[in-house]
Amino acid sequence: MLNNLGVACKHRFDNTGDLADLAEAIAAQKRSVALTPEGHVDFSFRARNLGKFLHVRFISGGDTKDLEESIGVYRLGATCDIGSPWESLLGAVKWAQLLRQYHPQSPEILLAFDVAVHLGALKAGLEHMVQGRYSQLETVSGLATEAAVAAFELDRTDKALEWLEQGRCLVWSQLNNLRTPLDELRIHDSELAQRVSDLSQLLEVAGSSRVSSYSGMSLSEKLDVEDGAHAHLKRAKEWDDLLKMVRAIPNFESFLKPPSISTILHHIPDEGHIVIINVDSRRCDAIALRAGLEPLHIPLPDFTFNKGKRYQGVLGDRLRHEGLRARGGDVTGPTEGEVPERSFRRVRPGHSSDDTLQYVLRCLWVEVVKPILTALGVMEVDRQSQPRLPRIWWCPTGALSFLPIHAAGIYDCIKSEGTLDYVVSSYIPNVAALTDRVKNSHPVDSIVAGLFLTSQPDAPNACSIPGTTQEVRGIHSRAIQAGTRALKVEGSALSVDSCLKHMEEFSSVHFACHAHQNAADPLQSSFLLHMGCLDLATIIRLNLKKADLAFLSACQTSTGEEKLSDEAVHLAAGMLAAGYRRVVATMWSIGDDHAQRVACDFYEYIWKHGEGARDGGFDGSKSAYALHHATQQLRLCLDISDSYLFIWVPFVHFGY
Numbered sequence: 001m002l003n004n005l006g007v008a009c010k011h012r013f014d015n016t017g018d019l020a021d022l023a024e025a026i027a028a029q030k031r032s033v034a035l036t037p038e039g040h041v042d043f044s045f046r047a048r049n050l051g052k053f054l055h056v057r058f059i060s061g062g063d064t065k066d067l068e069e070s071i072g073v074y075r076l077g078a079t080c081d082i083g084s085p086w087e088s089l090l091g092a093v094k095w096a097q098l099l100r101q102y103h104p105q106s107p108e109i110l111l112a113f114d115v116a117v118h119l120g121a122l123k124a125g126l127e128h129m130v131q132g133r134y135s136q137l138e139t140v141s142g143l144a145t146e147a148a149v150a151a152f153e154l155d156r157t158d159k160a161l162e163w164l165e166q167g168r169c170l171v172w173s174q175l176n177n178l179r180t181p182l183d184e185l186r187i188h189d190s191e192l193a194q195r196v197s198d199l200s201q202l203l204e205v206a207g208s209s210r211v212s213s214y215s216g217m218s219l220s221e222k223l224d225v226e227d228g229a230h231a232h233l234k235r236a237k238e239w240d241d242l243l244k245m246v247r248a249i250p251n252f253e254s255f256l257k258p259p260s261i262s263t264i265l266h267h268i269p270d271e272g273h274i275v276i277i278n279v280d281s282r283r284c285d286a287i288a289l290r291a292g293l294e295p296l297h298i299p300l301p302d303f304t305f306n307k308g309k310r311y312q313g314v315l316g317d318r319l320r321h322e323g324l325r326a327r328g329g330d331v332t333g334p335t336e337g338e339v340p341e342r343s344f345r346r347v348r349p350g351h352s353s354d355d356t357l358q359y360v361l362r363c364l365w366v367e368v369v370k371p372i373l374t375a376l377g378v379m380e381v382d383r384q385s386q387p388r389l390p391r392i393w394w395c396p397t398g399a400l401s402f403l404p405i406h407a408a409g410i411y412d413c414i415k416s417e418g419t420l421d422y423v424v425s426s427y428i429p430n431v432a433a434l435t436d437r438v439k440n441s442h443p444v445d446s447i448v449a450g451l452f453l454t455s456q457p458d459a460p461n462a463c464s465i466p467g468t469t470q471e472v473r474g475i476h477s478r479a480i481q482a483g484t485r486a487l488k489v490e491g492s493a494l495s496v497d498s499c500l501k502h503m504e505e506f507s508s509v510h511f512a513c514h515a516h517q518n519a520a521d522p523l524q525s526s527f528l529l530h531m532g533c534l535d536l537a538t539i540i541r542l543n544l545k546k547a548d549l550a551f552l553s554a555c556q557t558s559t560g561e562e563k564l565s566d567e568a569v570h571l572a573a574g575m576l577a578a579g580y581r582r583v584v585a586t587m588w589s590i591g592d593d594h595a596q597r598v599a600c601d602f603y604e605y606i607w608k609h610g611e612g613a614r615d616g617g618f619d620g621s622k623s624a625y626a627l628h629h630a631t632q633q634l635r636l637c638l639d640i641s642d643s644y645l646f647i648w649v650p651f652v653h654f655g656y
Contacts, residue, residue: 002032003046010053019060026053033073039236044087047077051094071098078115082236085119092116093143100150110159113147117167120144144168145280145397152278152285157297158261161287161431164276165259168397169430169573183543185246185255192246199239259432265289267435269656272391273376274431277368277405279398281305286372289431298375303367308399311360315403318357322646324589356642357649361418364408368400369419378422391624392423393434404587407649411640420635424628426582426653429573437581437656444507445546449617450485451475452506454494456513459528467592468512471553474596475510475603482607484618492530499534504542508549508618510599515554515571525571527554536574544579549620551584551602553595572654582623582655594634594647601630624653 009025012018029050036043054070057063078092096112103109120140144167151160185193246255254263268274274289277300284305286298373379378390394405406425409418419425428434453476455468472488479486487502503509514528523537552571572585584602605626610619631648638644 002028022057029053039082044077044080047073048091089119092119109150113150117147117163121166145278148278149280149282157295161295162261165431264431267439269438274393276395277400279308279400298372312399312402314355314360319588357645358642361408362410369408373422389424393426393428395428404649424624426624433576444548444619448507448546450506451479451508451618452502453488453510455490456529459514459530462514462528471512471596471599496532496534508620510551512553539578547579549582549623550575550580555589576655582620585652587650598630601633602626605629627653
């Protein structure tokens with residue numbers, strides 16, 4: 001009742017501006033917090049209200065005592081282990097933001113963001129993932145990048161790296177962070193693993209069922225609510241005891257703990273660099289990781305959050321103009337002398353020079369990629385003595401997640417220079433997506449080594465894409481010639497169940513089909529087959545531990561959701577989460593003829609330079625180099641006009 005009275009008085013202050021109303025709201029809220037028993041499920045919620053009211057009074061009156069008290073109350077609510085993790089998270093965010101705004105050099109900022117990112121990743125994220133709700137992800141989107149900025153300003157690159165790794169890609173991280181440790185725990189102690197799973201779900205349900213008002217309740221109903229709060233407290237203590245029990249087991253010391261800097265750096269690939277690019281409205285920076293070295297901080301002063309949004313807007317406008325949002329869209333037939341193409345149209349005469357893909361790629365090169373490669377010393381290497389290009393794994397945030405960093409460069413008649421001249425690019429949704437594969441690196445199992453291919457040219461409710469049939473038949477024929485164990489199933493001959501069976505039987509897959517991305521529920525993203533939809537949730541349930549390469553010859557399989565730019569909610573990341581070590585995907589629509597050419601050149605490179613084909617198997621470890629080679633071959637056959645850039649740029653490589 002006191003909490004509700006405080007809220008009502010605050011609303012009256014909002015309307016009247018009378019500080020007496022605000023004083024009454026604060027007084028009521030202080031009594032409410034003081035009377036809330038230790039460990040009560042509503043403590044964080046009531047503390048956050050009090051912190052909010054005190055901050056409002058500081059803004060109105062300027063009394064620093066109100067500010068310090070507000071910060072203290074937010075801290076108290078954020079560090080409370082009981083109650084809704086969402087309320088604790090919201091309090092932690094305000095705690096960190098107030099410190100950063102009013103005490104920018106305070107070391108307490110590190111503690112505040114530590115708590116906020118930890119809550120966002122391990123509590124709030126898990127609460128909403130398990131229950132199948134993703135709308136709350138928008139609330140924490142951007143938290144990790146904001147925290148990283150605070151770390152950079154305090155010269156703590158290590159903390160920036162930790163927070164970016166903990167606070168992003170919650171969709172896939174929560175899946176892996178709970179599934180993988182539980183799988184390992186089940187092997188050691190199945191009963192203990194089941195207790196962890198059951199109790200976590202009970203806590204999530206309790207944390208999301210807070211009662212905001214006792215008004216109108218009977219005495220028995222009020223007692224039931226209080227009994228529920230005490231039961232929640234008991235379960236929370238039981239959860240802590242359970243975690244201590246698990247972490248006392250050898251090799252389970254870090255069970256469900258966020259990754260430390262040492263953990264992140266432990267399985268960096270021996271060769272190449274990982275580059276995480278943090279995009280925030282305050283500043284933009286990169287962190288470069290290399291085996292055996294400390295993280296390298298690379299400021300990007302010439303690139304800004306607003307520039308990234310502008311480049312993203314330019315690219316989006318051009319894609320809509322070119323009709324490149326789906327494979328097999330409306331087709332403008334090629335005229336005599338033109339390269340046959342699907343969905344590709346010429347740039348209109350008089351198109352603005354700063355409204356083209358060339359402009360976007362040039363800006364990305366000058367402002368982002370070239371400064372990074374220069375700092376890494378990559379551009380100084382003598383290619384005659386070291387002809388093999390190094391690998392680089394890009395891990396972008398914000399608007400850069402939607403932009404083709406791998407193709408950044410200057411493409412004109414006078415000079416051509418870009419990313420492809422210096423490195424072989426891959427993308428990763430987060431560092432763990434790569435280090436987990438390095439940690440568990442092993443040769444492809446000879447029992448499943450091979451390539452399963454399918455073409456689905458006429459899926460229901462989708463336009464026909466006949467080029468997929470020729471593409472798959474050509475690759476399959478060449479696979480048989482190369483001695484690779486391969487299987488081709490076309491159209492309605494492939495059911496969803498038989499597709500899943502073949503995915504278990506073959507280490508690598510090639511899907512030439514339509515795809516659908518569901519940003520609201522990423523696990524419902526799917527491949528469209530003649531006989532039904534094959535969704536990621538179904539694929540992930542297979543737990544494909546022997547999977548190697550997935551070539552997704554479909555459109556926009558690496559296009560994410562703008563509102564969740566740090567979540568990598570696309571099919572390519574989903575296939576990595578399903579168990580594939582590496583994925584070839586596309587950023588936008590691909591023409592049938594060019595898709596076939598890239599795919600054929602890709603596999604030719606694999607068979608020429610890869611390992612395992614001579615034994616009837618198939619090894620995708622050279623897939624990043626194969627895609628680099630294939631897109632370069634296509635690029636060299638085209639001119640440098642803006643429209644032709646749209647042909648080769650969309651092909652991207654994910655993973656190891």
